[in-house]
Amino acid sequence: MEFIRGTHNLRAEHQGCVLTIGNFDGVHLGHQAVLQQVRAKAKALGVASAVMTFEPQPQELFQPEQAPARLTNWREKYLALRDQQLDRHIVIEFNKKFASQPAREFIEQTLVAKLGVKFLVVGDDFRFGFKREGDFKLLQEAGAQLGFEVIDTRSYRQQQQRVSSTAIRQALNDGDFDSAEAMLGRPFQMRGKVVHGRKNGRTIGFPTANIPLKRLKSPLHGVFAVKISLNRKAEGETYQAVANLGTRPTLNGDEVQLEVHLFDFSGNLYGQQVTVTPIAKLRAEQRFASLAQLKQQIEQDAARAKQLLARA
Structure with missing residues (x-):
């Protein structure tokens, strides 16, 4: 084309x-x-x-x-x-x-x-x-x-x-990814290039790939179990992950951003094009009183994401 x-x-x-x-x-x-x-x-x-x-x-x-x-x-x-x-x-x-x-x-x-x-x-x-x-x-x-x-x-x-x-946006808002996929004819996905962020995740043991959304408004908000595909090789690589899509209120963020923590991965993704496929919504985004509380919640999110992804 x-x-x-x-x-x-x-x-x-x-x-x-x-x-x-x-x-x-x-x-x-x-x-x-x-x-x-x-x-x-x-x-x-x-x-x-x-x-x-x-x-x-x-x-x-x-x-x-x-x-x-x-x-x-x-x-x-x-x-x-x-x-x-x-x-x-x-x-x-x-x-x-x-x-x-x-x-x-x-x-x-x-x-x-x-x-x-x-x-x-x-x-x-x-x-x-x-x-x-x-x-x-x-x-x-x-x-x-x-x-x-x-x-x-x-x-x-x-x-x-x-x-x-409109119906697809509502399905995504409800966390009904099966219905969204049925109407799209393919899984709902978000693509983008990994960029440098504030690297706050590293300080609590959860480094993330930061992916600008390149859109005025996001159809998703909250914490999700996801799969992330790396397009750096011809055959591609896919990892299970947990993702936050929001403003990061605990860290005083002001722009909606997609942050993905990959399980069982080590390496440099900066500048790489990736594709993120949400599988299940875990919870809404929320503010925590401290980084320690945030870390504890992310640990719980990651454990639940692994369970859901294993079943999926």
Whole structure:
């Protein structure tokens, strides 16, 4: 799948496609049904299949407090979309300048002039352009004039599947990872690069791999039994672990961070890309009066995590 960052990187060879536009957060089974049909339609028309997403997601720019937690950061989303075997992924930097573009200008300059869209699939609630003036009706009218067809994503969803990003977020919040996996079509995972932290864990005998989440809000909070895969070798390595996802209140943290303590591991993970798969929620994050109490609780968390992971 070709990755195209910004419309300024669109070239003449990118003319002609079947396109779908949306957040596609999670790239769940409902999304996959849409993408499968986009791919099939593109093949029938003899053009490329393409998906357009925005970073940040529009609500994250205009209403960050009300924006939902992200199931996938931009890299995780790209990897999930790549698995759907589309030809192109176009990512638009969503900023106030782009949002102020007249809706008709976006249609004529981006969809028609640069992409040569032959067939467009969007949600019937899709809004775009200056003051959100563009809507599904405008797209249909413009398509009739400019030579492309527009349908809504519901026509391409598998109606028997009641799947949504909201339902997956709720399942994750409830610690119901089996339900989340059933709706995603794969285990829920978080990926990232291990970075240097404050190294507080070492002082109490629990060194952790610190992984920035690269998202405005996390869908998970608390302490979890997890599996962590290290991608430093072609065959990969997987370890059992206990993870904290939160602000670390005992240590006066202020940003949500993923910290993972690997069992039976020694080595240097800094700079390594890793994948964390939560298996079970152990408890909510809480503040302790001292590091000694925190250490005691982590010992209990680690013991319980090992038991749960052994059963899993």
